[in-house]
Amino acid sequence: MAFIPFRNMQNLTINNLLQKKLWIICCFCNCVVWGQVSDNFSDGNFTSDPLWTGNTTDWIVNTELQLQSNNTVANSNFYLSTANAKATAAQWDFWVRLAFNPSGSNFVDVYLTASNSNITLANTTGYFVRLGDTPDEVSLYRKDA
Numbered sequence: 001m002a003f004i005p006f007r008n009m010q011n012l013t014i015n016n017l018l019q020k021k022l023w024i025i026c027c028f029c030n031c032v033v034w035g036q037v038s039d040n041f042s043d044g045n046f047t048s049d050p051l052w053t054g055n056t057t058d059w060i061v062n063t064e065l066q067l068q069s070n071n072t073v074a075n076s077n078f079y080l081s082t083a084n085a086k087a088t089a090a091q092w093d094f095w096v097r098l099a100f101n102p103s104g105s106n107f108v109d110v111y112l113t114a115s116n117s118n119i120t121l122a123n124t125t126g127y128f129v130r131l132g133d134t135p136d137e138v139s140l141y142r143k144d145a
Helices: none
Strands: 002-007 013-015 059-061 064-070 077-082 108-114 128-131 138-143
Touching: 077 108
Parallel strands: none
Antiparallel strands: 002 077, 002 108, 013 064, 059 064, 108 128, 128 138
């Protein structure tokens, strides 16, 4: 599965989150994963082809056809995810615009693969890219249960 989780952000925009297969990142990303999942949000939604699940009320596809967070609650976690059976033989490319100052408590985690579509569960394992734990950080992490 591929996931797009975001924490404590406002007006974060993802352009072309998935172009050929996945990435996510989400929220506010352009993702390329060859052959399995493709979504650039040009259809104006994330509810079909492919179906994204999660905190769907916290997301919109804006007028520029970019996935964008719609959550304004401080210290909140929200995500979208979609199935991806080819995650172990994939390439992720994405574009992210953070319209806030990232910090140790205000950052984005983009899950590349996870054991559960609900990445908020304590026993979910996986790999994710963290953007903004420090102002310039872009790091790959492994999450163990």
